[in-house]
Amino acid sequence: MKPKGAMQPGGAVQPKGAVQRRGAVQRRLAALVVPVMLVITGCTTAPEPAPDAADSRPTRPSPFADCAGLTTPPPSADPARSTPAGPASPAGPASSAAPGGTPAGSDGAGSPAGSDNAGSPAASGATGGAGEVVGQRLPELALTCFTGGANVTLADVRGPAVINVWASWCPPCREELPAFQRLSQRADGRFQVIGINSRDRRAGAQSIGEDFGVRFPMLFDQGDSVQNALRRNAIPMTLFVGADGRIRHLDVTGALDDARLAELVRDHLGVTVPA
Numbered sequence: 001m002k003p004k005g006a007m008q009p010g011g012a013v014q015p016k017g018a019v020q021r022r023g024a025v026q027r028r029l030a031a032l033v034v035p036v037m038l039v040i041t042g043c044t045t046a047p048e049p050a051p052d053a054a055d056s057r058p059t060r061p062s063p064f065a066d067c068a069g070l071t072t073p074p075p076s077a078d079p080a081r082s083t084p085a086g087p088a089s090p091a092g093p094a095s096s097a098a099p100g101g102t103p104a105g106s107d108g109a110g111s112p113a114g115s116d117n118a119g120s121p122a123a124s125g126a127t128g129g130a131g132e133v134v135g136q137r138l139p140e141l142a143l144t145c146f147t148g149g150a151n152v153t154l155a156d157v158r159g160p161a162v163i164n165v166w167a168s169w170c171p172p173c174r175e176e177l178p179a180f181q182r183l184s185q186r187a188d189g190r191f192q193v194i195g196i197n198s199r200d201r202r203a204g205a206q207s208i209g210e211d212f213g214v215r216f217p218m219l220f221d222q223g224d225s226v227q228n229a230l231r232r233n234a235i236p237m238t239l240f241v242g243a244d245g246r247i248r249h250l251d252v253t254g255a256l257d258d259a260r261l262a263e264l265v266r267d268h269l270g271v272t273v274p275a
Helices: 016-041 127-131 171-184 202-212 226-230 258-270
Strands: 142-145 161-166 192-198 218-221 237-241 247-250
Touching: 016 226, 161 171, 161 258, 171 192, 171 202, 171 237, 171 258, 192 226, 202 218
Parallel strands: 161 192, 192 218
Antiparallel strands: 142 218, 161 237, 237 247
16 A cells, blocks of 8 residues: 655655645745735736715706707897997907997907096906907807706807806805806896806815805816916906807906996996896
């Protein structure tokens, strides 16, 4: 009968139990060495993290209105009032005149008559090249809508319109948003009030919309493509767009209140709203 076990060098026989124990030790060593080698070679795959509790919650409904109607004229808009007649600017007939007879292509675009700052860069929002965009059409930028659906090309938005560019982290933006909401309610279909949330997190904009009761349509510009297209690094920023789709005024003077918004709408869109 052959002895049970493994033959060692020199003819000695190793007991079977010792062979099994040595095999177990070798397997444990291999289990320890293999992960270390994988780490060294950079091939480890980290375990998939558990899903964040916030991501597993149902998405809250957007507080903002749908964007589907932005590319159709406001139902009660009066093109004759929101596209006031006036002399063409030196840039050409395409640059319509702003209300009050000031050429829309000029640096003093539509400064309120009788204002102490009439014609000044701060009053007209024409500092730093803003006057260059007055009289031009909105840029060809495709932006997402907070409520989903198809993207909205900014150039396709139909005026008259007041477009407010804002962010949740911007104190003047938060200060003026309630006034824009009230303006949207006073518009009575004569012009559109549209928001563009810029350089922001969707969650931050959503919370501000809920807390401040903002309900007008909201577009989302994750970067700063709107500011880049207008060559204007400012926020908040408000655009007043005529029925012809051309920018009549760009305002970067800070937080706007009800009275100032009513004044700007009257001067640049030809529409009277209560302050």
